[in-house]
């Protein structure tokens with residue numbers, strides 16, 4: 001099965017950085033993402049994007065094709081954002097007259113748009129790092145240690161499990177519709193997709209009900225009690241911690257120094 | 265002693281489907297009991313009465329001779345005694361990892377963590393799934409999911425284990441491995457109730473058989489008694505075990521008789537054939 005999410009989950013369970021301490025990876029991703037988000041110039045976020053991308057592809061050994069696919073959606077979103085910002089935002093002097101409706105690309109619009117584009121790409125590469133190198137199941141234990149409310153973790157746990165069942169259901173139904181030529185024309189596709197969506201809703205509902213019954217049978221009383229993990233968290237090590245601290249400080253200083261830098 | 269007994273239970277689903285009509289079912293302590301019945305007969309519905317998930321519209325359900333109370337506290341006690349393994353393991357496995365799923369039941373019983381860990385380990389060992397602790401359920405095959413689902417109930421140490429079609433969807437080897445496991449558990453004193461369509465496996469393991477059809481028990485007794493009543497078996501859209509069918513054909517078509525009643529298992533058939541060959 002070449003399902004997108006299955007691949008994602010597969011990478012998370014087996015990648016070059018699988019054995020690196022989970023906390024270390026989480027700290028790294030979150031700190032770097034924060035630096036990327038507060039940066040006032042596009043230089044540092046782009047640098048972060050470059051470094052994290054290199055880590056993902058060369059260290060974690062994630063296929064670059066898959067990574068590109070993963071980043072395509074945020075990139076398109078960021079690009080559209082950038083274009084709109086450049087044209088409609090800002091009142092500074094025009095950089096480029098478009099010649100229609102008096103529209104023009106302004107300097108501060110362009111700069112702001114570009115900054116956002118850089119931040120989004122920097123931030124998303126960190127998210128990709130989280131998603132591609134850490135299995136969800138380990139993220140849950142980290143969440144628990146961070147004292148995130150139980151109810152949130154429970155919801156996330158159940159959602160994680162049911163995403164895969166849900167996807168299987170979608171795929172099975174989609175293939176069966178395809179087999180019956182449900183997508184042979186534009187109009188048929190439209191109708192088939194509608195049926196799939198409504199059927200899916202009902203099926204998911206029923207499934208939820210069944211799961212609840214099965215949980216009740218095992219004495220479920222409204223809260224999922226989880227075992228505390230011991231021995232799975234390897235020591236991060238002083239060297240690694242210092243490395244991380246130095247890296248983040250350099251980035252932060254970088255944002256400070258490049259704070260007033262912009263393309264135009 | 266009867267560990268589970270239903271007295272004239274009737275169950276009607278909210279949409280008006282009468283799934284059970286006056287069912288009297290008993291499970292004697294320390295036995296393996298099989299419930300046979302075609303699709304839609306009401307097997308799953310009956311099982312959900314054994315641990316109080318469904319409350320009968322009329323009639324009563326007794327566990328260890330006591331009528332089930334439907335208050336929360338009572339239900340918790342009943343559910344520790346009666347473990348149900350569901351037909352579809354995807355309904356049962358909900359946790360992100362195998363270990364967390366198996367630990368779910370024991371954790372709900374408020375056992376100390378050390379004890380839970382011990383139980384999880386031994387339950388997974390029992391079903392042959394050691395080494396899969398960290399795997400998410402969606403990375404398992406159907407048969408593996410089924411075993412983890414069984415481990416999840418085993419870890420609760422129930423007195424009675426109820427399994428809804430434990431062998432469906434398994435390859436022949438997987439199916440007999442599961443049946444072997446149930447057989448061993450039974451030897452250790454656990455009462456086992458299974459529903460199945462697999463008439464070939466039933467006579468090897470079960471000491472009592474019930475046949476459910478359209479919500480009513482239409483036949484009960486030892487495998488020998490039940491499979492002797494060929495009309496009832498076929499009326500319930502079931503069939504004889506293959507080997508019994510062969511013996512029936514040999515008798516009726518070719519007039520070769522290996523003694524009646526017809527043997528139900530390969531072991532028994534072999535004995536009879538050898539005997540005849542020696543005569």
Ligand SMILES: Nc1ncnc2c1ncn2[C@@H]1O[C@H](COP(=O)(O)OP(=O)(O)OP(=O)(O)O)[C@@H](O)[C@H]1O
Nearest residue numbers: 277279281283301302303304305306307308309310
């Ligand atoms: N939630 C429900 N609402 C209404 N009717 C139901 C519901 N669940 C089951 N039924 C009906 O009750 C009857 C018994 O269903 P049940 O699931 O107990 O059968 P089963 O013997 O387990 O069948 P199978 O071998 O297919 O699992 C069927 O006619 C079914 O359509």
Ligand SMILES: [Mg+2]
Nearest residue numbers: 307308351428
């Ligand atoms: Mg059923």
